[in-house]
Amino acid sequence: MQNNTNILARPPGRLTGGLTVRALALTYLTVILIIPLAVIFYDGLRDGLGGLVRAILQPVAWHALMLSLWTAGVMAVINAVMGTLTAYVLVRYSFPCKRLLNGLIDLPFAIPTLVTGVMLVVLYGPQRALGAWLDQNLGLKIIFAPPGIILALLFITFPFVTRAVQPVLQSLDRDQEEAAATVGAGSWTIFRRVVLPAIALPLTAGTLLSFARAIGEFGAIVVVAGNIPLRTQTAAVYVLGEIESENQRAASSMSIVMLAIAFGLVVLVDFLQTRGEKQ
């Protein structure tokens, strides 16, 4: 998701292709994007905001929403730390197989999320060697439990933070870091005082985007977490269940909450990136 404010700021020239193309484009966006978005708000807000709040506060719905939020939160924290570290190592150090490592980071973008879920089930499933061993010896359940959800989310969103931070780290002037080192600052102090402020904006933007992406994730989670209400059912899986049992009120309410979170985060990230460009 790149920022386009500077593209839009460029004054468009005179119409050369005319209104036909505009009509095509706008009709297309209306059919594909705007009508579907509108209908969900129309349906979900038919009984007012009160009905929506009541539907969300049902124990099963509330638990699903909270599970999505907290697992996404844990993922975001780990991703922020490990993503920054990965970007830092890739930019600052040279070591064997660095290119391979750099390529592996984009892998989650390419692999369908359902396939990601299957991978984790093959590896950690209760009937599989590693899954059974972890369960018996460490009492650690991964599949059909929150750790599986967090692992799946980490896999899927791995590129977000690394790819946001990497270019900024690369363009960073290293004179300041060297100056700090000359006056005797330790590596950690240099990182905290010099590097971190410079990458703060892209780091925040990447982390928020990964969070937004995680809230809606379905394919990887549904196979890894299963669908146990009040235990491993996340918001997206909850919506699926309510659609299947034709409980439109509940499905629409949860959908609107998820849309609102996604939309709010996208707007916030856009704002942060615009600020970053101005600096």
Added chain:
Amino acid sequence: MIVERPLTNDQRPTTNEHRRSTQVIGPSSFVFGRHWLKWLLIGIVVAYVAVLIVVPLAALVAGAFAGGLAAIVAALSEPDVLSAFGRTLLIAVIVVLIHAICGTAVAWVLVRQNFRGRRVLNGLIDLPFAVSPVVAGYMLILLFGRSGVLAPLTEALGIKVAFALPGMLLATLFVTLPFMVRELMPVLAAFGIEQEQAAATMGASGWQTFWHVTFPALRWGFIYGLTLTFARALGEFGAVLVIGGSVQGQTETATLYIFRALDDRQYVGAYSAALVLGLISLILVLGADLLRGKEH
């Protein structure tokens, strides 16, 4: 000074890159040359990537091949599986064709034209990246489902949208909308309007201008955007599950087959179909990256 080493550091060598490689033994070795710290950090990252990405990937390969190659071939040549993959391919091809035309039009209009609500529309383009696929499918159920808002209209026209191919196409179009548009917009903006205007001044029609002037400049972005769209369309799961209903032999795509096979404990089928789908997507995206590298 030091001998210039081959630059393995990075994908895109820049002037900065040269500076960095000379500084490895320069003053910064003093800062970053704490060897134990360097290798500790590298070790942490490599271990993290291995546990998170490489080991699960290897597990999938091992799982698929557990019964040998013959079992994979047998599982994948079931008529059900072939028809599911065929349906996925069909959807992906149609989606790519539609986005090739409409996605390009959207990008062109958003960059070149000025109208009310352009900024809002531009913001909305990114939304499918963040909207849950389940919600995307559900929107279409609300429109075209049994008691859907537009159901009377589609019934009158005799078109079946929900639980049929048209609905799955709409869902996949929604989910893949940003790829093409976002790939083309920066290219269009960088290309500028001067050449288009020059062509128009010389009497070229709008279509001639686009085909002979604008499109050649867009070509690589176009191919890259379509490849990403195709790869994403192949892997779509949540949205087509909701709107398609996953009826075996009718609306079952490759991802939906994997999901069903997993549920039915047909592990060889599930794992090998997942492996094939993952490999196809991977090759497509890697190929697109190579193309992009060539272009720069």
